Amino acid sequence: MTLGSKHARLWLGLAVGLGWFALLLFPLLGITPDGLTFQTTWNVLKPVALAAVGIVGLVSLSHLPAAAGLRRAADSARAGAATAVSRVPTFVWITLLLAGLAAYPQLVGRYGVDVAVNVLVYVCLGLGLNVVVGLCGLLDLGYIAFYGVGAYTYAILATQFGVSFWICLPIAAVLAAVAGACIGYPTLRMRGDYLAIVTLGFGEIIRIIINNWMSLTNGPNGIISIPPPGFYTVVFDGGISLEHVLLRKLDQMYYVVLVLAVGTVIAVRHLNFSRIGRAWEAIREDETAAELMGVNTFRFKLLAYAMGATFGGLAGAFFAARMKSVAPNSFSFIESALVLAMVVLGGLGSIPGIVLGALALIALPEVFREFEQYRMLVFGGAMAVMMLVRPQGLIPAMRMGKRGEDEA
């Protein structure tokens, strides 16, 4: 096939696609009770068509011989930068990164800290889900339920019984782990898609219960005026006494979540490179083979659910403390989809990838605030496009084979 005919087919495909798009768009925008209007359809179609023509034009141009030289130059520059980076030892980078993160609230305003807190919460969630989906290969579509369990645990214990945040944190983690084991147990015999729908159903069950159990959770109104975490300081005023200080400022909350997120990163990394992590990866790659080699798949799958849920529960307890209120609509399916998208976008099983994924999905939309209403539209489209162009994620994990279930 010559270059010319290939391009001709590309342009023809574009024309057919745009025609089809116009056909689909017209009934939604062109038919009104007043009659038929073509103006609005055209207004939407025009920018889309221009963008499509631009992209296809660029693709055509990049196949020209002249573009090859440019690409080679860019490749050699990237390789040079990579060697320069790898010469510096890793601990230097980690120290620099931690110092940067610690200094961050002093460098930016309140809004910047707010976004960073959000990102860090989602880093915890993404890493927790990564244990289930990325390491153990169990698709979980109801992960946000554990976040909800953690959030409501702290909200109820703190407002009804006045329990401190630091005591609630492990309680939330344990309760979430129990919830994880509860969903894990009946689903252990299922594989693949059945698992997906059962976890989705479980997530909905938790949300509906939270929504309707008025006496415990206050239903759709949620729980308000949740106290922030506090700690005791020693005060010297004519003798020594202890004073209880509440962390009311956002900056202080940032450090709490930073510790939580860094702790999660370290924990997940240790899990990943331990005996448990290897067992999980063996189950992910081929469950039958893993079982034959002596891996107790039942116990490790249950453990994966419980561990993943634990991190979700911790993040949830922090979320409740930070927002000072919780309501059931924070734990809908779309949140589960968002966390899953983060994990897959970043790269299944890859810790730096997931951190990057959380940054991309939480911080990037903040940059494009003016286009708020198109946010989810673009998010959905980007998810599909990402699967087309880079299914392994932004930073793929080092140890990742071909998934076992595909041959089945």
Place this chain on the structure above:
Amino acid sequence: MDYFLQQFLNGLTLGGVYALVALGYTMVYGIIQLINFAHGEFFAAGGYMGVILLSFLASQGYMDSHPWLCLGVALCLSMAYCAMLAMAVEKVAYKPLRSSTRLSVLLSALGMSIFLQNGLMLTQGVYDKAYPTEFTHGSITLGPVTISLMQGLILGLTVTLLLTLNFVVFKTKLGKAMRATSMDKTMSALTGIDANRIISVTFAIGAALAAAAGILVGLYYGSVRYDMGFVPGIKAFSAAVLGGIGNLYGAMLGGFLIAMVEIMAAAYIPHGGEYKDVFAFIILIAVLYFRPTGIMGENVNDARV
């Protein structure tokens, strides 16, 4: 007893809707092993297309003279529309991923679902859109139960569509090709069946059924909303799984079963109305625990699409 019969009838009506949506899931799953998350959105798009066409026809004055004819036209057009939409989605988001991992395709489907739902919201607004329903009022009393005209319409149309589908799948050449493709893609391709075309047609048929269900639900409840596809979508998918995914009769049975559980729980259990979705999912989890392939999922090579 009368109360029970009345609730049973309500369950049948809702079950018909679930069965129509569940068929789309099960057909697509049977042929490419994909949970088509965007299927619930075809249901919503069908409902919207119905309200758009009906209110357009009403403003032109046709609704007063021939309401049933208008409904028929709207039904056919929105089914055709959703079939086109499904073919476009398949072409753009699923076909290029034919050889990649199942998780990739699933996420692509999830992305398409979010995309379509927000597309509907942006083009049609966030508020409920009201259906013109004046012509559907009225009811027939048969002994102890009262069948409203709307319920009769839903049941009649559902049975008609299910029978038509049954005929298409089991009696026509197209259906034979569909069954062959779902059993063995490579082998059926060797006999000259164009697998891509069959997959496209499967998506189109499933989406058309979902569109019909969308219009029926819109007429029954009197309004549509941009996110109306989500909950019926997961219920219908549960129904498909419950019946044994990939099995046509299983999807129909599962649809009626899930709806029956929901209606009966709302009718007989205190606070059941608030928790009816919970009961539906608990039944699903319980059935899958004891029978992981679903109720009728055993005959993998028989009656699959």
